[in-house]
Amino acid sequence: MSYKKCTAIVLAAGKGKRMNSTIQKQYLPIMDKPVLYYSLKAFEESFIEDIIIVTSEDEIGYIKENIVKKYNFSKVLKTVAGGRERYHSVAAGLEAVSKDTGYVFIHDSARPFIDGKLLERAYETVSEYHTAVAAMPVKDTIKVADDKGIVTDTPDRSTLYIIQTPQVFDHFMIKEAYRRLIEDERKGVVFNRPVTDDAMVMERYGSLPVKLYEGSYRNIKITTKEDMLTANAIATYF
Ligand code: CTP
Numbered sequence: 001m002s003y004k005k006c007t008a009i010v011l012a013a014g015k016g017k018r019m020n021s022t023i024q025k026q027y028l029p030i031m032d033k034p035v036l037y038y039s040l041k042a043f044e045e046s047f048i049e050d051i052i053i054v055t056s057e058d059e060i061g062y063i064k065e066n067i068v069k070k071y072n073f074s075k076v077l078k079t080v081a082g083g084r085e086r087y088h089s090v091a092a093g094l095e096a097v098s099k100d101t102g103y104v105f106i107h108d109s110a111r112p113f114i115d116g117k118l119l120e121r122a123y124e125t126v127s128e129y130h131t132a133v134a135a136m137p138v139k140d141t142i143k144v145a146d147d148k149g150i151v152t153d154t155p156d157r158s159t160l161y162i163i164q165t166p167q168v169f170d171h172f173m174i175k176e177a178y179r180r181l182i183e184d185e186r187k188g189v190v191f192n193r194p195v196t197d198d199a200m201v202m203e204r205y206g207s208l209p210v211k212l213y214e215g216s217y218r219n220i221k222i223t224t225k226e227d228m229l230t231a232n233a234i235a236t237y238f
Pocket residue numbers: 011012013014015016017018019026054082083084085086087088089090107108109110111221222223
């Protein structure tokens with residue numbers, strides 16, 4: 001089986017509203033380095049050949065100077081402007097991926113703790129299934145409730161997973177799926193729920209099933225203040 005070129009899209013165009021801090025969460029420090037630094041470092045040290053950073057229009061200069069240049073991330077090919085929703089940012093990132101890329105690793109910069117082994121698992125999975133989405137079994141019991149807080153269902157826990165990133169896909173398949181999503185949005189198609197990850201786009205517009213691979217319980221997403229405590233503990237003790 002021949003190796004295919006891998007490109008990472010690192011998403012950092014969010015506003016971090018749930019963090020409620022003056023500094024945006026992608027720049028908050030973990031052991032003196034910004035959250036965004038960690039995933040870029042992991043990709044830089046891996047088999048990934050190039051990296052596209054997606055940020056807000058007015059932070060492109062800041063990222064180039066204070067992240068890419070400062071930490072010598074030589075694989076960062078482009079830093080491009082994202083959009084209003086995560087999926088707009090992904091679509092913008094996909095437009096910047098070079099033609100010869102085989103697999104695209106779409107990653108939330110809010111997940112700093114990815115490592116080489118996880119990336120290898122992603123590669124093995126995507127090369128067999130054309131899709132690969134990081135997941136871990138849920139630890140808690142999950143319930144479905146209605147808008148009044150009344151429980152309507154308790155799904156069998158053994159079928160439930162928390163979903164992480166990187167979410168990895170065949171380049172042209174994911175590009176086509178996103179094009180169709182953006183086209184539908186332009187036509188005014190109403191989605192029954194918010195599009196919060198790339199797998200949803202594949203599930204809706206792709207032609208192949210989405211395959212999960214083993215993520216990691218360390219691969220947390222930094223969303224609220226408490227997560228920074230966990231992040232600092234992970235960075236210190238693991
Ligand atoms: N993201 C993005 N463009 C957007 C929204 C989100 O690139 N329009 C990125 C974020 O920077 C983050 C990842 O997608 O790395 C996951 O999103 P989330 O955790 O929801 O981050 P935010 O949208 O920034 O946070 P919040 O929802 O609390 O505002």
